[in-house]
Amino acid sequence: MVTVTFDKVRKEFGTMVALPGLDLAIGSGEFVSLLGPSGCGKTTTLRMLAGLEQPTSGRILIGDRPVNNLAPGERDIAMVFQSYALYPHMTVAQNIAYPLRKRGVPKAERPARVKAVADLLQLGPLLERKPRQLSGGQQQRVALGRALVREPKVFLLDEPLSNLDAQLRAHMRAELIELHRRLGKTMVYVTHDQLEAMTMSTRIAVMRGGELQQFATPAEIYHRPANAFVAGFIGTPAMTLADGEIAAGQGRAMLKLGTLQMELPPDHLSQAPTGVLPVTVGVRPEDVVLGAGDGQASIRVVEPTGHESIVLANAGDVVFTVRVPGDSPLRPGDTVPFDLRRERLHIFERASGRRLN
Numbered sequence: 472m473v474t475v476t477f478d479k480v481r482k483e484f485g486t487m488v489a490l491p492g493l494d495l496a497i498g499s500g501e502f503v504s505l506l507g508p509s510g511c512g513k514t515t516t517l518r519m520l521a522g523l524e525q526p527t528s529g530r531i532l533i534g535d536r537p538v539n540n541l542a543p544g545e546r547d548i549a550m551v552f553q554s555y556a557l558y559p560h561m562t563v564a565q566n567i568a569y570p571l572r573k574r575g576v577p578k579a580e581r582p583a584r585v586k587a588v589a590d591l592l593q594l595g596p597l598l599e600r601k602p603r604q605l606s607g608g609q610q611q612r613v614a615l616g617r618a619l620v621r622e623p624k625v626f627l628l629d630e631p632l633s634n635l636d637a638q639l640r641a642h643m644r645a646e647l648i649e650l651h652r653r654l655g656k657t658m659v660y661v662t663h664d665q666l667e668a669m670t671m672s673t674r675i676a677v678m679r680g681g682e683l684q685q686f687a688t689p690a691e692i693y694h695r696p697a698n699a700f701v702a703g704f705i706g707t708p709a710m711t712l713a714d715g716e717i718a719a720g721q722g723r724a725m726l727k728l729g730t731l732q733m734e735l736p737p738d739h740l741s742q743a744p745t746g747v748l749p750v751t752v753g754v755r756p757e758d759v760v761l762g763a764g765d766g767q768a769s770i771r772v773v774e775p776t777g778h779e780s781i782v783l784a785n786a787g788d789v790v791f792t793v794r795v796p797g798d799s800p801l802r803p804g805d806t807v808p809f810d811l812r813r814e815r816l817h818i819f820e821r822a823s824g825r826r827l828n
């Protein structure tokens with residue numbers, strides 16, 4: 472069991488700064504996802520950890536050991552990529568045994584280690600097949616097996632599920648969760664799929680433009696996003712973000728959102744505000760109430776997804792995204808009472824995006 476530490480790691484490509492200075496401390500046995508939009512530096516971070524890319528400055532440690540000067544093969548890591556090229560002419564067993572052969576593990580030892588991995592991944596009945604006789608999910612499991620067989624200290628996975636169809640992805644997600652639970656190894660997982668990150672990770676590192684935005688558990692990231700970017704990026708459908716103002720006085724804080732006005736619950740903000748403060752307010756789709764309250768909303772769009780419908784509703788001059796049960800009778804054009812769960816509002820300073828509550 473080992474930790475992984477990025478200590479002020481900077482990466483430049485020529486004049487382009489991909490990562491200005493990353494500090495990230497991953498605990499032993501964690502499953503950490505690096506999550507963020509395209510180009511935010513996820514893959515570069517993983518490749519530096521793997522030794523495939525050299526940091527411009529800063530230190531990377533695996534356990535207590537600085538690894539900057541170690542070749543990939545000396546780092547005790549295994550990496551699984553999006554394209555998991557298996558050797559087509561080799562059987563599943565030979566594919567899994569290949570890293571052992573390459574590393575000079577004695578021939579007599581190999582079958583037992585291949586069998587252990589095959590049992591773990593339920594590949595036993597497939598060992599004599601060739602890759603072309605396997606489904607996409609089975610091939611991906613063989614690729615995992617090939618990484619596992621070396622018994623590395625740390626596992627790196629770069630969008631390993633992105634070539635699979637939706638159903639298989641869901642299945643492999645469950646398998647990876649189970650695998651992590653059983654092995655207890657430190658895993659670092661790159662994805663731009665928030666569902667993968669939310670379901671599998673012990674903690675998620677949300678990145679943007681090379682900068683770490685938040686490093687926290689999936690629940691914290693969902694319920695207490697550190698800034699307006701994380702708030703808008705995490706959650707499907709996305710939360711409504713609207714510009715507003717907080718006017719403070721006499722121990723009360725009034726929130727103005729377009730033509731909507733409401734008092735915030737006492738102590739909703741971490742610091743008592745003074746004067747008028749420009750803010751961005753975030754409202755999750757499940758925190759809008761339709762059918763009760765003093766306000767009024769008009770229904771614009773109803774998108775049924777089965778067990779629930781996603782509704783766009785106008786209130787004041789803000790368009791809110793709202794989650795309602797699938798059997799809701801709401802129709803476009805309806806006017807209904809409206810309220811917000813005020814204690815669940817996310818409030819960010821408008822200029823910096825920083826969370827204020």
Ligand code: ATP
Nearest residue numbers: 484487489507508509510511512513514515516663
């Ligand atoms: P994606 O989800 O699209 O794979 P990412 O978050 O993994 O994106 P990186 O691949 O780490 O992003 O890239 C981070 C930034 O560094 C991007 O702006 C990219 O264009 C740049 N970059 C990455 N590799 C190189 C390279 N070899 N030469 C120049 N620029 C690079």
